[in-house]
Amino acid sequence: MNEKKLLIALAGNANVGKSVIFNYLTGLHQHIGNWPGKTVERAEGTLRFRGYTIDIVDLPGIYSLSTYSLEELVSRKYIAVERPDIVINVVDASVLERNLFFTLQLMELETPMVIALNQMDIAKGKGIQIDSAALETMLEVPVIPTVAVKGVGIDKLLEKAIEAVEKGSNEKPPQVMYGEEVEKRLGVLVKKMKGIQFVYPPRYVAIKLLEGDKEIDQEFGRIAPDVVSVAKKLAGEIERLHGHGCSTVMTSERYEAAGCIARATQKLVPPIKPTSEERLHDLTTHKVTGYAILIFSLLAIFYSIFTFGDFTSGLLSDLLYGLEPFFTGAFGTGIIGALVWGGIMEGLIAGITIVLPYIVPFYIILFFLENSGYLSRIAFLMDNVMHKMGLHGKAFIPMMLGFGCNVPACLGCRIMETKREKLLAAFVTTLVPCAACTVIILGLVGRFLGLQWALAIYLFDLVIIFALGRLAFKVVPGESTALIMEMHTYRWPHAKTILQQTWFRVAEFIKIAFPLIIVGSFALKLADVSGALENVAAVLSPITVVWLGLPAITGVTLIFGVLRKELSLVMLGALLGTTNFALVLSPVQMVVFTLVAMLYIPCIATIAALVKDFGWKKSLFITGFEIAFAILVGGIAFRLLTLLT
């Protein structure tokens, strides 16, 4: 055999260093997409090692293998159906018990596995010593201590994984022994299942049937409804015996087993003085210092990104516009030249000058905050505010991203748990003024009316976000959810992982946004050179001139804003022949124009991001709603402000 192939899956809790191991192993040979039809991310990569071509799939970070979240369902199905040659279970040595709870469930799936006992350094810092050899003996699974951020133990992990596959033992891993009442009934069920072929192993099915697992109830019910009904009866018996639901009983017993193993293999010598990580945690979640640090960090982040972005964006655009003579030289100044330069190239430039200066630094900072653990502290502090919009603290994170760019922010809503929350968070996020909106707000209102007016518009937008978020929360059916989140120990993030994560996000952004920006830019230029834009201005004038009180030409520029919002201002300057807007717009018109431009539509790339995760229908609904809403607000503002002045 020439080509030896292996399929390895990485599984484990969130924040255990799984992605660090994944990035260490696969480097830049990875691909991030979605699980088919799901808003759950799927990261895959390849590497060559000891003559093997190894495909690695990084499963989502989860705490259990029930079907209460999409992530859990996806992971469980993947392991059972795709049958990876081996699963590497990444375990956080500093929270051994809870991680073993997951390990035991993987073992119930009867998948071949090895354990990476990761974050040994953090465990040590917390005064936890783990006897990995004893753990290996108890679990009968190879255990390799690792410190992924330093690359310690990773090669050995891979070797052990390959060794385990090559040995190909058919022995079942040892199983959690539940209490007598449960075991007896599991036995009954397994016996009844004899001869029935199913994707999951019989004991696993029996366990899940007793726990009342929805997916397995349904799927197995189609094959053997009698077994399911027996299971329901048995589960009822256990509930009566214990006074708790059967699922609660079994989870408790599984945790008890995990606790036993953890106690037998770890020694605790808590440090006498609180560690610096602990003190940092206290400071960043404190009712005074916590918020002070939060506000300061956010201001510092935005200030530095906008300063850096503005500078680099200008530099890049000067540089790229310097190419124009070459293009006009090659394609002439006729229609073709205009289409090539003004259509394709300007679209490309528009994309480049937003990605490099704004999105790259934004992602780097975001991943730094996430990997260090600060994002979960932010969610902790902001939970209360977000609850007013039917969301919980974690939703603050995509909103924060939205100030940079709505596209990654909408994609970032995947971190929310339920479909409803993902949609609500994405809706709220599209209303957040992104960097491009900031250009309009500062460039028009800020420059000509004063900074206080620009701030007022920002505040007004925040009020609108809050009000519409609350409205959406009341209108969209479903229950409000709660924050249940782990706050892992602070740690210094792994630089290479941050850069790799940033790189893949940026690549995703380019893939989603660039084709649309370029095609859109081309289409607009085509409309422009064919003279269709003037008709558009005429058609839109009842709205722009009569209702909003703006010059007719704004109808055209607002359409350009669909590509990239600040283009609506840039185009306005171009079409009016001056960037001294005070000459051509009244103060009221400036405010109205800014309000409309800020609210009226998510840009084309944001719409694409919405479509990717929520489908056409919901995306078009959000888009339509926001256009109508912006026009409504703009018209009201026009009338009110005219009255006042």
Place this chain on the structure above:
Amino acid sequence: MKRENSKKNEVALTALRKGEAGTVSSVRAGQGIGRVFKKRLLDMGLTPGTKVTVVKSAPFHGPIEINVRGSRLAVGRGMAGRIFVEKEKK
């Protein structure tokens, strides 16, 4: 949901002050999404009989930070009000 308690000392987790501990007696969640969150809490280790220590309450009625099985969790106040514990005597 009634909050009358048959056992002595049984209180909602929200009634514990900073530094106080208790043993989980039940998580009372209704139907629908409440069940999902109950399951999530169980999966995070809040099974009956488990010791829980309140580390901190976020300001302005925010979430509660607890220590359970050696890990640190933030639980929204609404959900924390549905977790009942037997308060440990000092």
